[in-house]
Structures are given as structure tokens and as C-alpha cells.
Amino acid sequence: MADSTDPQTKQNTLSGCGVRFFWMLVGNMALFFLAISIGQTAPFKLSWRDAAFLVVVLALALARFVDISFLDGRTTEDKPATLADWRRYTVWLLAAGVAVWFAAHALAAAGWMR
Numbered sequence: 001m002a003d004s005t006d007p008q009t010k011q012n013t014l015s016g017c018g019v020r021f022f023w024m025l026v027g028n029m030a031l032f033f034l035a036i037s038i039g040q041t042a043p044f045k046l047s048w049r050d051a052a053f054l055v056v057v058l059a060l061a062l063a064r065f066v067d068i069s070f071l072d073g074r075t076t077e078d079k080p081a082t083l084a085d086w087r088r089y090t091v092w093l094l095a096a097g098v099a100v101w102f103a104a105h106a107l108a109a110a111g112w113m114r
């Protein structure tokens with residue numbers, strides 16, 4: 001049973017945990033499996049997989065924004081996260097997303113995953 005002296009934060013709610021679980025694990029796993037799926041198809045031919053990859057990248061950025069803005073998001077050092085942290089995360093996410101997407105299509109072009 002929880003101690004009644006523990007302050008209830010928005011991070012401890014089901015929605016707070018769900019959003020953090022999505023942007024920290026589930027969304028990244030989805031990108032991993034979508035990249036593998038893209039690598040197994042025709043190279044540089046856009047499909048629903050590419051659209052899903054883009055949607056997941058945008059959903060990750062939005063989830064981190066919601067976590068910081070509305071759910072008292074924290075950094076890895078357990079400090080309150082700021083919009084500067086979100087901008088840094090989003091830039092990294094977009095750069096890594098583009099690199100992984102190109103790499104998946106390059107692997108498809110090389111035929112290494114078929």
C-alpha cells in the first residue's frame with residue numbers, strides 16, 4: 001500500500017506512466033520493426049510502412065511534449081524536463097529517424113534483408 005505522505009504527481013498516474021512508456025520504449029520498438037519491414041520491401045518505393053514510420057516519429061515527439069508540458073516529465077537526472085529538453089530530443093529523434101529510414105531503404109536496395 002502506498003504511503004499517504006508520498007506526494008501524488010502527474011507522472012505517477014496511469015496516463016503519465018503510459019505516455020512515458022510509449023516514448024521511452026513502445027514507440028522506439030515500433031520504429032525498429034517498421035525499419036526492418038521497410039528493409040525487406042522494394043527499395044525507395046513508398047508504402048504504408050513509410051507512412052507508419054513517419055507517424056510513429058511524430059507521435060514520439062508529441063508524446064514527449066505532452067509528458068513535459070502536462071505530466072511533469074523528468075530528465076534522466078530526475079530533474080524537471082523543460083521545453084529545451086523537448087527541442088533537443090525532437091532534433092535528435094528527427095535526425096535519427098531520417099538516418100534509419102534511409103538506411104532501411106539502402107539495405108532494401110542492396111537486397112541484404114530479403
